[in-house]
Each structure stands twice: as C-alpha cells, then as structure tokens.
Amino acid sequence: MKPILEVNNLTMKFGGLKAIDTLNLTINKGEIAALIGPNGAGKTTFFNCITGIYTPTKGDVLIRPDGTEGSTKRINGLKPNLVTRKGLARTFQNIRLFSSMTVLENVMIGCHPVTREGILGALFRGTRTREEEQFIVDKSYRILEKIGLEAYVDELALNLPYGAQRRLEIARALATDPFLLLLDEPAAGMNPKETQQLDELILKIRDEEKISILLIEHDMKLVMSLSENIFVVDYGKKIGEGTPEDIRNNPVVIKAYLGEDIDA
Numbered sequence: 001m002k003p004i005l006e007v008n009n010l011t012m013k014f015g016g017l018k019a020i021d022t023l024n025l026t027i028n029k030g031e032i033a034a035l036i037g038p039n040g041a042g043k044t045t046f047f048n049c050i051t052g053i054y055t056p057t058k059g060d061v062l063i064r065p066d067g068t069e070g071s072t073k074r075i076n077g078l079k080p081n082l083v084t085r086k087g088l089a090r091t092f093q094n095i096r097l098f099s100s101m102t103v104l105e106n107v108m109i110g111c112h113p114v115t116r117e118g119i120l121g122a123l124f125r126g127t128r129t130r131e132e133e134q135f136i137v138d139k140s141y142r143i144l145e146k147i148g149l150e151a152y153v154d155e156l157a158l159n160l161p162y163g164a165q166r167r168l169e170i171a172r173a174l175a176t177d178p179f180l181l182l183l184d185e186p187a188a189g190m191n192p193k194e195t196q197q198l199d200e201l202i203l204k205i206r207d208e209e210k211i212s213i214l215l216i217e218h219d220m221k222l223v224m225s226l227s228e229n230i231f232v233v234d235y236g237k238k239i240g241e242g243t244p245e246d247i248r249n250n251p252v253v254i255k256a257y258l259g260e261d262i263d264a
C-alpha cells in the first residue's frame with residue numbers, strides 16, 4: 001500500500017532561518033497521525049507549505065488522491081484553493097470563521113470550491129443554480145448533524161461556545177470533501193469535556209468518512225490516544241517518528257521536550 005501523502009526533503013527558508021529542514025513524512029490511507037514539537041519548531045509552517053500558502057524552498061509534496069495504488073500528483077507551488085480542490089483541507093491554529101455569518105453559511109462556504117456552477121452560475125442564477133444551492137444547504141446541514149452542531153444552524157458563528165467554534169471549522173473543512181484533513185492545534189483552548197468530544201469526533205471522521213487525519217497538537221493525552229503514527233519536529237527537523245509507545249521512549253524526543261510533560 002502506497003501512502004496518500006508523501007513529503008520529500010521539504011525545506012522552507014525565511015531569510016536565514018530554516019523553518020523546515022529536509023523533512024520527510026508520509027501518511028497512509030485511513031491513518032490518524034500527529035505532528036508534534038516545541039513552539040516554533042515549524043509545525044504550522046509545514047502545513048502552510050503543503051497547503052499552498054507558502055511555496056517550499058526545496059522538496060516535493062506528492063499526493064495520491066485516487067487511492068493507494070494510483071499515481072502521484074505534485075502539489076507544491078499550487079495555490080491554496082487548488083490544493084483544497086485536490087482533497088487537502090485544513091483548519092487554522094487561530095480560529096478563522098466568518099463570525100457574523102450563520103453556522104450554516106460558514107459550512108456552505110466550504111462547499112463552494114467543489115461545486116459545478118461556481119461564481120458564474122451564481123451570477124446568472126439559472127434553475128440549476130437554485131438546485132445547486134439546495135444541494136449545498138442539504139449537504140451543509142448533513143455535515144453539521146454529523147459534527148453535532150445541528151442545534152446551532154441559524155446562530156451566528158460568534159455566538160457559539162469556543163469548543164463549538166472549533167468544531168465548526170472542522171465542519172467547514174469537511175465540506176470540501178477532503179481525503180486528508182489537517183488540523184492545527186484543534187484542542188487549543190478547549191476544556192477537558194470539549195477535548196473529549198473532539199477526540200470522539202476525530203475518530204468518527206476517520207471511521208465513518210474514511211478521511212485520513214494529520215493533527216498538530218500540544219495536548220499529549222489527545223495525541224497519544226488518537227495517533228497511530230507520530231512525527232516529532234524540532235528546529236524544522238524531524239527528530240523522531242513512530243507509535244505513541246516509540247515516541248514516549250525515544251530519548252531524543254524526551255530531551256527536546258525537557259521540562260515539558262510528554263508522559264500523558
């Protein structure tokens with residue numbers, strides 16, 4: 001079985017700083033993986049490189065969207081909206097919702113890049129466009145039900161409790177029909193109950209939607225409970241990779257986290 005994401009020798013320089021340094025990483029179909037490391041290690045930069053926000057200085061980002069035996073497509077250098085169309089969706093470390101739009105509208109926005117009609121259709125407003133709008137509403141509603149936010153459909157995003165806002169971001173990402181979902185610190189700022197709900201939600205997305213997941217996360221309890229494979233980065237370099245058990249016992253990783261608790 002070949003991986004659905006292959007990142008080879010990725011390097012991202014900002015002036016003299018190598019935020020990512022010859023990093024290799026693969027994700028398999030149906031896998032939940034985590035990218036961990038101290039603050040400033042380059043985790044968010046890694047997401048930005050593979051989702052088209054930055055064009056990497058060196059290296060390749062290859063996806064295999066048609067399954068594990070299909071051929072790869074090189075996506076580095078593609079603009080973010082095209083990367084989304086290819087099936088990579090993400091959430092951001094800082095919540096980025098349209099706060100004065102409703103919950104339903106926030107998810108509908110996620111649907112747009114993958115619909116047939118697009119902006120031209122919206123301008124001419126034919127029958128097909130109305131059909132398509134209904135399709136988008138229905139699809140968004142179904143996603144909100146799955147995420148457990150159906151009670152809030154008509155609420156403005158800004159009125160949602162914090163944990164629900166984070167789940168709404170995931171709902172919007174799911175609306176683009178990804179094969180791989182990238183979550184940047186999804187549990188940040190959550191209370192223990194919200195984190196527990198998130199844990200269950202991530203498993204449900206993988207199990208029911210067959211979407212692979214790569215999460216950046218500081219909550220080690222969540223990382224250790226969810227992940228099948230963990231990548232550890234420090235100063236832009238991969239310093240460890242393996243199962244939660246491997247990572248817990250890896251002396252290099254323990255040293256990088258000195259003073260921090262990875263024994264969750």
Ligand SMILES: Nc1ncnc2c1ncn2[C@@H]1O[C@H](COP(=O)(O)OP(=O)(O)O)[C@@H](O)[C@H]1O
Pocket residue numbers: 014017019037038039040041042043044045046
């Ligand atoms: N656009 C940028 N310009 C210059 N430096 C950046 C930029 N984005 C990130 N960095 C630097 O790259 C390093 C990695 O940052 P980041 O990827 O945000 O780390 P993490 O998400 O692991 O906390 C940091 O030293 C940060 O200051």
Ligand SMILES: [Mg+2]
Pocket residue numbers: 043044045093
């Ligand atoms: Mg970050």
